[in-house]
Amino acid sequence: MKKNSQNRRKFLTDCGKMSSLPVLSTMLNMSMFNSIMGARPSGSITDYKAIIYCFMQGGNDSFNMLIPTRNSEYNAYANIRRSFAHERKDIIPLKSDHPQQLGVPNSMREVANMFDDGDLSFVANVGALVEPLTISQFRNGSRTRPHGLFAHDAQQRVWHSSFGLRLRGQEANRGWIGRMLDILNEGANAGSEVNPSIVVGGGSAQRILRGASVSPFSAAGGTSQFRLHNQNNRVRDVVDASLRSHQDHVLQAHYNYVREETIEQTEFIRSIERGVDFEVPFPDDDWGRQFEQIANYIANRDLVGHKRQSFVAGRGGFDGHRSSRGGHSGMMGDLSKALYALNAALKQLGVHDKVVVCTGSDFGRTLSPNGSGTDHGWGGNHIVMGAVQGGKIFGEYPERLGGGSTDVGRGRQLPTTAIDQYHATIARWYGISASEMNLVIPHANNFPNNGVLDGMFLTPFEPNPNLEYHLDVPNNGVRLFAQADSSTLSSLPMSRSGINSRWKFVKHEATGLYYIERAGGGSSPRIRNIGQTNPVMQQHGNKGGRFVIFPNPNIPGTFTLDVPAAPSDFRRLRITANGNVSFVSDSNAGNAVSFKLTPA
């Protein structure tokens, strides 16, 4: 759709510019760039993924969205929040293994249910940071602080661009998703697999989608009103022609450019507007209408061959200087009901595991009220839904609200997770590699693991068929072991590394599942599940025992080894502390089923 002939040149120029910035490493030179691009051949994107970014303009009072419920922590909350504190009876506790017990206001019944059902998670205390920062470092200024803290426009810009030290200039006018699309577009064939991103609301939050080579298509408020443009052909023709004149004055030329783009984009958007019947109706309100529009564009993605979509939705009204607990609770209820409908729609369309819905907002708010409302804060809590691990609280929820180790005054929370980490995690899932991450999120490398948070996405383990692996249960100190030509499996201490404790993975192309085989071969090399407790070793030709290697949300970096074809009572491989190997129910979690796969 867009002017891709210019993309590469623009993007190259920008990489050059960014690499001159002191905050970025010299890794960003052209050979690096070319190697990145080399890794993205045309047509390399085959799977479908989408991001739906929901921006709450004004600064959501999100410590009233995710609330501590355990006595001492609730009391600290109630003490600082005063008239803004939800009563305990009005808080729905979340079913979570998080060390702190947390809940949501009772207006968010749908969100609580979706959390408990594993459809949705929270990310706690997210805010602008350019590097990890303690409260004393914040106070004594010994580490870099983001610019424009507590100011709406500056903090919105950080959310949009993920570039906390650039509030002006072209870099600040591009969004992190826009930069991501620049990279993905370079690899995708003529951009049609990735473009365009669509904004259905949220005003200036559309900046999130702006890149060096891409700008979002606007469908805010629907496109039906654009039809007026077509009603008088005579006028339309003249106007269309006039849009192409006057190129020597920048503002005038740009005026024509924007209008021409808008006409073109509108026609494009209308080409993917086909009515879809959603089983759960969307609420007829700001969020509901926008989400329905987005669900519609997702449903019709194949009309234009989209492999990567991105959307921004948004609404205002969150700047609660004059607000009330009840008023905020009502707004959270609106969001909850609309998310519920969106969640159902994504399931109906079969893309729930391919779409990430996430929230953003200027900042959290002061926890202590100002007499009639709350003022600008810093860290805040956010919702992630869809392709994420559900039922989790990612990041660190403050141990104590008000006066705790993250309180920089009036209950403003020093963020414990950077906006950049939140975004980097989603970017990695969307297809950005570790080496590309600082092109998308310039400060990502100031944080561990290129800013990627553990556990939010379960990336399937892709074993290398040419390598041999140890299959360890590290917490029990044991390692899977099978003697040549034996029919039984057993275990060894992790110090042993002989051929009998090495395994190979053989992919079954039709299902994408793996056979696990002894590296040393023999007449019975293959682990088989025969629907009973005891696993057996059998020969190659045997069809049973295709494993799925499932990332383990409870212990990051480990996997469960499951045979999906087996009865659920005997599906999951386990090695207990005393070394017994058996199949157990797939509801089994914890240490004994948490395998670490290490190349031998």
Add this chain to the structure above:
Amino acid sequence: MKNYFKSQLKKLGMLLTSGLALSSTLQAELIVLNEDVELQAMRYRAVNFLQGATMGPTRKESVDLADRMLKIGIEGAIEEWLDEQMAMEIDRTHLDVVLAFQKSMNHVRQGDRGRIIFFNHAWISNAVQQKDQLRQRMTFAYSQIYPASIHHFGTGTNFTTNRAPAIFFDTLATHAFSNHDNLLQAITLNPLMGGWLTHAHNRKANANAGTLPDENYAREIMQLFSCGLFSRSSNGNIIIDSEGNPVENFTNEDVAEMAKIFTGLVTTTGNNGNTLSTASSPRLNGAWYQTPMAPIEDRHDRTRKTVMGNTFPAGVNTIPEIQSAIDMIVDHPSTAPHMTLRLLQRLTASNPSNGYVRRVANVWADTRGNMTHVLKAVFLDREYINNLVESVVVTPINNNRSLVSYKPVDKLSGKVRENPLKWTQLHRFFESRPQFPKANAGAFAMYLDGIGVPSRGAIGYFQPGWAPDVFGYYDWEHTDTLGPIGEHTEQTGELVTAPELELVPTTMVSDFAYADTIGSRGGVRAAGSFSHFVNVSGLAKAQRNYTFRQLIDELDTFLCHGKMSLELKEMIVDRYGSVGNSDTRLGYTIATIMSSSEYSVTY
């Protein structure tokens, strides 16, 4: 060579030769007798200037100013015009119009009588009909720089609520030529602003209730209404420290301290505002909006405060302390360049040069933002005047006639016009009187959209008085990463600002809607039932004997100060010339001009 141009020359008995390669540099053209060249040039300049200083000039205003420019020179004429305008008293307030409504509402549908739309009508009526055009334009500019809004009013409002924005706009109009400190004092006490930025009924800290003063107004009066977030030198540039970071003007501690100063104000009522509301939260309806807020001293924080290094002693009453705080921020070194940038963006230039900013900011700083001086600095600046002079190009065609064309001196000069100005200028040029909608729902919907068009996505409207948030209708540093602006930045490294362009994708919806309305109804003669339906019969009378092409030249001169491209004129003649009904033809033409970059961008 274009047909239209060819036919023009044919009429003049000229044969076109290939040597006359004008079209490549030609922005626009009007061929006039040599004796009229200077007059035509001055008309372009007069219209150009008046597009920055008024709500859009009438034909007569443009002609008169051009004549005066011929007589006493451009600068002299502008200064005289500014002096005359600044001397004009307010003739009719926004409140006058709203109150007149209240007396006769017979033609307003019953269900609409409680809506907050009567202010809309007051605004456009005054903008179009009042003679103190510089004051009207300053009011409009202020309403974008200091935007108190009725956007947050929910249901349950009644007719009297229309008085709130009317009084706020009257306050802005009153201070159109006043000092920055007087203006800030007045809007600080205005109850609409108090409700909007929530300092109405703001109280000192209450340890028992666990509450602290509301920081909202304290922050925004510094960040948006005076010094800004970042330190600026007098040329408007942000000051960068040795580590490459912008220098921030204040911390959140300063905001919290400043918040204590803005405590104690409550809404009032009664003849002189002598009844104070003692309610815990503000009375923000009806009569409580009509008089300035006043203090309940018990609620004011009387402790010692320190803001940005300045100490405010303990025990000072509300109003004097607020005055001291305003004095402090008015005199802050960043205030003059910051507010100058904002003002220039509203009047003359989205991307003023460092020199232009510095010269105006110096006057701002010397006079504490006295608009009688600042506005002269804006419109008499040598760069601005030079632009007016140099952008008109005269090319002799033969012994008798010359081509008077318009081309920009600087490719970043000028600004995109705010959409409402495009409507007010049409009304004023055609001497059309805005009509309140009759009792029908369709008309009512159009009225709400009206000049107001969706802004910032689906939130809010660019309707004066209806800003979606305290940042106004658009990001005042809005730019683009693609298109001509993106390419310019890429090639030159210059960041290009075009705030109004943030709204163009949505305003074009409205333009086309109206293009359609004007065109399809064809009833340009009839005073329509739409308020913004422009009745063009006034023009039709005055220019009855004009040919269609002469009419287009006329519209080019007075609506576009000569910027209309040859291509556009030719297209209009080609496509609309054959339309039989002259009003429909004119309707199509105006619709097209409304949508054109020639009318929408001024430079």
